[in-house]
Amino acid sequence: MTEPILSVRNLQVEFASRRGTLRAIDGISFDIAKGEVLGVVGESGAGKSVTGLAVIGLIDPPGRIAGGEIRLAGLRIDNLPPEEMRRIRGKRIGMIFQDPLTSLNPLYRVGDQIIETIRTHLNLSETAARRRAIDLLAEVGIPAPEKRIDGYPHEFSGGMRQRVVIALAICAEPELIIADEPTTALDVSVQAQIISLIKRLGRDHGTAVMLVTHDMGVIAETSDRVAVMYAGRVAEIGPVQDVVRNPLHPYAKGLMGAIPTLAGDDKRLVQIPGSMPRLSAIPRGCSFNPRCAFAFDRCRVERPEPLPRGAQSVACHLYDNVPAESAA
Amino acid sequence: MLAFTLRRALQAIGVMFAVGIIAFSMFRFAGDPVNQIVSIDTPAAEREAVRKSLGLDDPVPVQFVRYFGNAAQFKFGVSYQFRQPVSALLMERMPATLELAICATVFAMVLGILMGVYSALRRDTLLAKLFQAVSLIGISLPTFLIGILLIYLFAVTLGWLPSFGRGEVVKLGWWTTGLLTLSGLKALIMPSITLGLFQMTLIMRLVRAEMLEVLRTDYIRFARARGLTTRAIHFGHALKNTLIPVITMAGLQFGSVIAFSIITETVFQWPGMGILFVQAVQNVDIPIMAAYLLMVSLIFVTINLVVDILYTVVDPRLRSTIGRAA
Numbered sequence: 001m002t003e004p005i006l007s008v009r010n011l012q013v014e015f016a017s018r019r020g021t022l023r024a025i026d027g028i029s030f031d032i033a034k035g036e037v038l039g040v041v042g043e044s045g046a047g048k049s050v051t052g053l054a055v056i057g058l059i060d061p062p063g064r065i066a067g068g069e070i071r072l073a074g075l076r077i078d079n080l081p082p083e084e085m086r087r088i089r090g091k092r093i094g095m096i097f098q099d100p101l102t103s104l105n106p107l108y109r110v111g112d113q114i115i116e117t118i119r120t121h122l123n124l125s126e127t128a129a130r131r132r133a134i135d136l137l138a139e140v141g142i143p144a145p146e147k148r149i150d151g152y153p154h155e156f157s158g159g160m161r162q163r164v165v166i167a168l169a170i171c172a173e174p175e176l177i178i179a180d181e182p183t184t185a186l187d188v189s190v191q192a193q194i195i196s197l198i199k200r201l202g203r204d205h206g207t208a209v210m211l212v213t214h215d216m217g218v219i220a221e222t223s224d225r226v227a228v229m230y231a232g233r234v235a236e237i238g239p240v241q242d243v244v245r246n247p248l249h250p251y252a253k254g255l256m257g258a259i260p261t262l263a264g265d266d267k268r269l270v271q272i273p274g275s276m277p278r279l280s281a282i283p284r285g286c287s288f289n290p291r292c293a294f295a296f297d298r299c300r301v302e303r304p305e306p307l308p309r310g311a312q313s314v315a316c317h318l319y320d321n322v323p324a325e326s327a328a
Numbered sequence: 329m330l331a332f333t334l335r336r337a338l339q340a341i342g343v344m345f346a347v348g349i350i351a352f353s354m355f356r357f358a359g360d361p362v363n364q365i366v367s368i369d370t371p372a373a374e375r376e377a378v379r380k381s382l383g384l385d386d387p388v389p390v391q392f393v394r395y396f397g398n399a400a401q402f403k404f405g406v407s408y409q410f411r412q413p414v415s416a417l418l419m420e421r422m423p424a425t426l427e428l429a430i431c432a433t434v435f436a437m438v439l440g441i442l443m444g445v446y447s448a449l450r451r452d453t454l455l456a457k458l459f460q461a462v463s464l465i466g467i468s469l470p471t472f473l474i475g476i477l478l479i480y481l482f483a484v485t486l487g488w489l490p491s492f493g494r495g496e497v498v499k500l501g502w503w504t505t506g507l508l509t510l511s512g513l514k515a516l517i518m519p520s521i522t523l524g525l526f527q528m529t530l531i532m533r534l535v536r537a538e539m540l541e542v543l544r545t546d547y548i549r550f551a552r553a554r555g556l557t558t559r560a561i562h563f564g565h566a567l568k569n570t571l572i573p574v575i576t577m578a579g580l581q582f583g584s585v586i587a588f589s590i591i592t593e594t595v596f597q598w599p600g601m602g603i604l605f606v607q608a609v610q611n612v613d614i615p616i617m618a619a620y621l622l623m624v625s626l627i628f629v630t631i632n633l634v635v636d637i638l639y640t641v642v643d644p645r646l647r648s649t650i651g652r653a654a
Binding site: 086089095097099103108116117120152154165168 | 546568569
């Protein structure tokens with residue numbers, strides 16, 4: 001395998017608070033290869049968005065990256081000086097945020113915001129940048145881009161604004177796009193369009209995508225691999241079919257069980273009892289143990305490390321000392 | 329857009345009409361105007377003659393319409409104490425007050441915005457904290473005290489600046505300006521600071537609060553994620569969004585600056601409309617007081633109108649909602 005576009009090793013992110021340091025991300029590792037879409041799922045507060053922000057270097061004080069390393073195509077980027085990191089943001093890593101209604105500056109024309117971003121990163125003249133902006137708007141599926149480029153954000157619908165946001169994220173041909181819940185704020189009918197747009201762009205440009213969402217449907221449809229996060233750790237990571245059809249971690253099993261099917265059986269959806277611990281009260285050992293039906297003594301004392309299981313990797317003591325064959 | 333402007337202009341005329349009623353009724357509340365014109369031993373027949381000649385025996389509505397009609401043409405009657413047309417007196421004093429108000433506002437805007445932006449961007453520096461402390465002083469110290477302190481320091485102790493008056497003025501048509509002579513400029517410094525300090529601290533605090541608010545918004549975070557330079561984010565994206573409420577406030581405050589210049593003008597013996605008004609109050613010179621009231625409200629109403637229109641220039645969202653409404 002060639003070198004991954006993004007490689008995160010043992011990343012830790014902490015937030016200093018009045019009541020001590022809270023660890024939002026506690027030692028996560030994952031890779032994203034060129035052209036690959038990695039879905040990141042988990043409940044609210046599992047650390048999905050913080051992971052994305054850490055990669056693009058936008059963790060604001062009182063938060064900080066406390067340990068581990070992030071490499072972009074081999075280059076370590078978690079400890080770069082701010083000015084160098086700024087040059088990478090938007091140029092080599094693009095980001096799409098959740099709410100397209102608030103992501104664009106309301107006082108500037110859409111085109112001016114795109115041109116500004118293009119000219120920050122690429123050495124283009126005003127007219128060349130404008131031409132490129134029109135092409136980008138056409139590429140993300142905005143009709144009559146040569147007219148719409150002079151519109152203000154409020155003249156666009158939510159879905160159209162998210163397209164503009166995507167155009168902004170890809171305007172300097174980044175190697176990696178971080179999409180933080182790109183469809184959550186959108187209409188269901190528009191969601192599918194945006195998802196297929198992101199997928200198509202990733203394929204056409206060979207861009208790696210980190211897709212953060214809590215929507216398993218979106219993940220199943222878009223991703224090549226999926227990482228299930230729980231309380232700041234990766235519970236399970238693997239190819240999307242494997243994880244969806246054959247989840248290993250009890251939490252992942254619970255998540256998959258909570259997806260309604262169209263098959264028509266009117267069984268009650270499985271619910272995971274309890275809720276995710278607050279950052280200030282993460283239990284000892286495996287953070288999932290209070291909610292886990294399979295928890296045993298070891299889970300309450302010792303933190304499970306990721307164990308390879310075929311193409312998957314799972315952080316659960318259930319799979320320790322068990323031969324790989326009998327796991328499936 | 330035109331419909332919007334016209335509607336706002338009509339509202340403004342309504343407000344001016346209401347103020348006109350108040351100004352007109354001042355003449356009645358302060359007693360019989362004839363008594364204030366004639367002396368105590370004037371015979372009754374002569375009083376009636378005066379009453380008739382001034383049209384004061386007409387029914388009240390007729391008098392009001394006449395007063396308002398005259399006021400619309402900037403005729404406010406004759407001052408009791410000066411025996412001169414009020415409009416001439418006001419015109420003579422207006423340049424002094426306007427010049428002072430404009431200088432004070434420019435001072436307040438420039439320094440207020442600079443200090444506000446600085447203290448928002450460098451929140452934890454010593455200088456930012458100093459600005460905050462100074463702004464508290466500016467907000468809580470009364471104007472006259474600041475004026476007196478400045479006079480004591482720079483005029484009495486150091487002797488750098490004149491303690492009163494406008495200095496030498498140059499006539500430009502009917503307008504007199506102190507901006508073209510050195511003594512005029514020197515005389516302008518302390519009154520401008522005195523008058524503008526409160527506005528400056530207000531603007532500074534507003535800019536700081538708005539800027540901090542804007543810096544937390546999603547589009548600023550997205551602008552950072554796009555890798556824009558800090559400079560472009562702070563001064564292009566954040567400041568422009570900050571300026572909308574600042575324009576409103578500075579605009580509305582300009583009316584107060586003119587209205588409250590009374591105190592500053594008194595402290596510095598500035599020959600403007602404020603001093604004229606204070607003298608009018610002392611001498612129960614109703615025509616001047618009524619005219620001053622009308623004029624200050626005209627200024628307020630005009631500024632409101634201009635600010636509303638300026639909004640649409642700065643904020644494209646308003647432009648289209650107004651366009652749709654119209």
